Amino acid sequence: MNFDLSEEQQLLQDSVARFIEDNYALETRQHLVASDLGFSEPYWQTMADLGWLGINVPEAHGGIGGNQSDTMVLMQALGQGLVLEPIFASAILGTRAIVDGANEDTCTRLLPSLVSGERRLSVAYAEEQARFDLDDVVTRITPQDDGYRISGRKSMVFHAQGSDYLVVSGRSYGGQTDRDGITLLLVDAASEGVRMTSFPTVDGLRASEIEFEDVFVPKAHLLGAEGGGYSLLESIAIDGILALSAEAVGAMEVLYKDTVSYTQEREQFDHPLSDFQVLQHRMVDMFMEYEQCKSLLYRATLEVVQRGHAALKTVHALKYMVGKVGTFIGENAVQLHGGMGVTEELRVGHYFKRLLVIDAQFGNSDYHLAKFAD
């Protein structure tokens, strides 16, 4: 039993921390948020050079060949910096889809370019009517001789703008919420019939609504089995939830620590705010909930490494807790920063926004509590 980081993990953590220290001052970040692309291409290249984009990719394809506990270290560190580059969309969700779902040829062709930062991916799984259910899919996939046609609309696809390929879930057969009949395809974003409307999200990222109008996909771009894509989708979601939770735990740490510092500096009624017992206990509660979240993050991650999909229940528990605690810590960090907390000038508000969006991604707190209780 051992919760220490391996030497490689420690190096990874340090390299992320250094990168953030050097490159992610709030002002710089907000500049990137306001840019057209919404993140920095040079940073993206640095991330590729540091090997982060290959964290999930087998060594044979040029990656690091890490498992979910390595991803956890990466994402927790990135969460401390509110990093904008599409690592989550492309290097976590996207590569999982390719590594587990694509044929050898596609892997050989695509993975090295993902690792090198040359290409980016994004996963289009959500549909408006589905709310948080992965198995509620109406986008239609029709087979034809040499491939498939997709028609339908995918919603809130993070970082689709600027992606080269889209991983898209659609229905080959079955009823609207049948698990059987779901198919995943790798779609060239430049294909005819793909129409994308992009917009910023509250946390400074980018998302898109995407319409597919009879879009052609070659047979070789089938991911997983035709009609049997649900299990791959679940793998993507499990990795996604673990990674988002790790990012959230990183953000929570910044929030509680920033609050501790701020209240020690800010004076009211001739005392630093941190002298007030009510605020002290609030910070103790924030700290305790953060530690609890971190414990559950370790638990869920290590269980998934050991048992895969069989650890799904703990993953539900984690996402529930991350949503609940993230809101709790975020609300209190803002409250204890007072007026400054509700402005864009301090970083607490930005971390809080990211936590809010994380709660809404892949199912919110209520949703996962209900799944856990099932």
Next chain:
Amino acid sequence: MNFDLSEEQQLLQDSVARFIEDNYALETRQHLVASDLGFSEPYWQTMADLGWLGINVPEAHGGIGGNQSDTMVLMQALGQGLVLEPIFASAILGTRAIVDGANEDTCTRLLPSLVSGERRLSVAYAEEQARFDLDDVVTRITPQDDGYRISGRKSMVFHAQGSDYLVVSGRSYGGQTDRDGITLLLVDAASEGVRMTSFPTVDGLRASEIEFEDVFVPKAHLLGAEGGGYSLLESIAIDGILALSAEAVGAMEVLYKDTVSYTQEREQFDHPLSDFQVLQHRMVDMFMEYEQCKSLLYRATLEVVQRGHAALKTVHALKYMVGKVGTFIGENAVQLHGGMGVTEELRVGHYFKRLLVIDAQFGNSDYHLAKFAD
């Protein structure tokens, strides 16, 4: 719009306060708790003399002819004294059953003796399998020429011991949870076939399990309509919930005020406990929740006076809040009294126990929240 007490209500409140002041020191109360009957016959007679037992009874039958807002004043004041006498069982639940359900002859015969304290009633509505559902009834009622036969078992009948009559719900026809088919009867407690096992409850009251083995009840003792007793049962429950809630609000007031006093007297770390901001804010929360409960008590009571059963939703809201807030205030009163709070020596623990039992009577907090949300 007016929330002031009427002159009569003010007099009633004062008379209860004086009675408690004179007669209900904790030691005296615990002496009564330990006695065979569990309360004081002389006190009961005093209550009759003061007119409290006739609060719900029409003036024509010797009562005061009050409505639910008068009962509220009485019960809220009694709640401040943790009074043991079976006013709730007999003078609230019991008289409602008779006044609304009995024929004129029974009313004329029975009500004056209830008002004078000569006789006592108790209502047997609960069955073990029913949990909190009034309409889940398996006790069987069979008609015969000159009356009815009852067979079955009623559970947790408060103050049945020492009652002269029992109001019993049973099923004449229909399935286990049909509202239609429920019949209420007035049963002489001394009837052949009534077997009572009595025991104390956590809050120092008495309850009984009662077996009915083919017990005969004359036709004249039918309450309400045969098979149509559910609406009467609901009236009893509405009055019961309002009265218990009023009692609870009275108890909450004692708890928060005792806590304020105790923390001002008790010193730790060279300060009165009340100097500590965390404890101050806890007491502010207790106070706020108490005030909110009181507001909702007024609302539900006045709405029932105006609109009867149509106000049921607000009654559900009230019982939910009383359960939740009662627990919150009780737990914190005990916590802030420290070690002494968990002993039988201070009164806070006893008030807390009463609040716990009130939460479990006529459906707990969860139950009523679900009903409210329906």
Next chain:
Amino acid sequence: MDIDLSPADIAFQSDVRAFLAENAHKPGEDYAAWRLNWFKLAGEKGGWDIPKWPVEFGGPGWTPTQHYIWEKETASAQTPWDLPFGLSMLAPVLMNYGNAEQQQRFLPDIRERKVNWCQGYSEPNAGSDLANLKTKATLSEDGTHYTVTGTKIWTTLAHIADWIFCLTRTSDSGKKQEGITFLLIPMKQEGIEVKPIITLGGAHSVNMVHLTDVRVPVENRVGEEGKGWTYAKGLLAHERTGLAGISRSLVALENLRKQAATVQRGNGTLLDEPGYRAKLAELEVDLLAAEYTELRSLASAANGSEPGPESSILKLKGTEIQQRIQKLTVEAGGIYSAAWGQSSAGHKFARGGMTGYLSSRAYTIYGGASEVQKDVVAKNVLGLRKS
């Protein structure tokens, strides 16, 4: 004890409803013209444009119950936007402490919504501890004017205001509540710089206002020098009660329920999901109770009694309820609440859901942070002192 409205109150309610229905904004109608006309018509009803002003200043002299009816009816009807700064914050100070000349000079323009005011109280180091303010006002040797230098913060709508009413420090000796002076200052002049503060929802509503050697004629001082704190204090308490927003929350909750009913889940809607349903029910119960807490507070005011302890909790409960409604709106919108601004994604109501929620976080900070409010209740209502 009863909750019936009197026949007179019922008549008043009908009258209000008729007025609001008749004068609602019609599609296509010019908003600005409609707005000013609405206030004019309301004024013609007998001071309905200034419901809380005393009769001697043209107010309608309503009973607390009438005020309650007005609040409740206007919360759900379409009424023109209005700002509290001149109308509800400055006006009472002028009425109580201003001289006749000041009253004549400023009140009519406030009533006609001609002049926009903003409030210069908070400073970077004087938030919850407002009396710590440092903006310096120095009286000239000839006694004709003050020179004001300092920084005000959280100044709502300073960027569209014509005037600012300011608490300034004229003396450093004695308790910090002493030596504070109340000044009225035109915004459009040399030496005043307004810097926007963007809040989490992305909105520009509050500002930083820098004052550098701003000349303020002594006629613009309200009341005596050094007494400004006393003038402002009563007002703050008044401001807090208004912030509870119970009537608005009742309307907002109703909207939320309708919105959640449009989110389909299986054969039902989000309202059928037990977790969401329970949170909505809990919120509704708290609001049912808070509504009566407000009524109790009004009723005791109507009887001429001092406000009871229940009134002290209204801002605390009311703002918490407002925040919970916003939170449940975000949850109803699901991931679509994350879309910024006018995106086309998801349920229509979800757009801006998170920004609304983020803005609502300020409710428990501005106008007396909840923690400070609880200190006040502990001291003034429960009689506790802090170490």
Next chain:
Amino acid sequence: MDIDLSPADIAFQSDVRAFLAENAHKPGEDYAAWRLNWFKLAGEKGGWDIPKWPVEFGGPGWTPTQHYIWEKETASAQTPWDLPFGLSMLAPVLMNYGNAEQQQRFLPDIRERKVNWCQGYSEPNAGSDLANLKTKATLSEDGTHYTVTGTKIWTTLAHIADWIFCLTRTSDSGKKQEGITFLLIPMKQEGIEVKPIITLGGAHSVNMVHLTDVRVPVENRVGEEGKGWTYAKGLLAHERTGLAGISRSLVALENLRKQAATVQRGNGTLLDEPGYRAKLAELEVDLLAAEYTELRSLASAANGSEPGPESSILKLKGTEIQQRIQKLTVEAGGIYSAAWGQSSAGHKFARGGMTGYLSSRAYTIYGGASEVQKDVVAKNVLGLRKS
């Protein structure tokens, strides 16, 4: 990072399971005899009767992981009742600060469960503020004995104890933490009166102990005069970690789930009611997390590191979890939880439900009230100071 038990740990786990299964109490077996024999057999396994004692005093020298395995296995198996006062509270003090004679005199009897001890720390005016204690011990002029007078409170099982270990005041000068002396006093003697305190659940477990001119030979003093606070302090922190009871809560939650499944509701059980179901799930998630918080704390101890910040929260979270389990037990029992003692009413598990819950309210008070614990975390972990 991994959560696998090492092969050695797995072997140990099997060994423990085998021991516990083999030596479980058999129906009809004399309990007292079985109990003493159980400890004897556990001792023969190599100090399993004294898991936390150091090797030099006969303890097994387990790793933290082995301790965790032991706790987890014994929590669900049938093991004899045991008291912590001599074994876990006094013994470490004697080992660290007692002289060889005292160690030989007291430790063997403690190990054999022959002598019952109780703990004389708290006093009526020294609860959370323990250092405020006033029980006076005066050394005789000839230096042979102390005379002790004072009152101890919350003394668990004083009424069956043979000895009490007491903190007493031997000096009033200096800081109140100084001048405290640690004495060992036989209970059955003139001058000691034990008065029961009945707690809310109706149980007699704690007592008030009055000491009046009790003569204590100086040989019964542990360590130096005036150093008692130092000796006791380390122990208190140690006591707190033990109070988290995570392993026991895991077993209790499993029982609760089984019990709730016996409460029929319609076609299902109480477990199908959304409100109850959600509360149970929330509790279970917190417990899943707390279990890993404990493991993280153990793992860092296993690596020889100082206990990390996570260990400071275990008592706070653990006691809260225990209370929530009790509360949900009460709710499961419905109105039948209100029956006092051994009534025949309702579900079997419901009997005594409320009394269990009421007893659990003490968990956040005894052994350092949660509020004081949070002060400690604020200071020691977050580095905040209090005004």
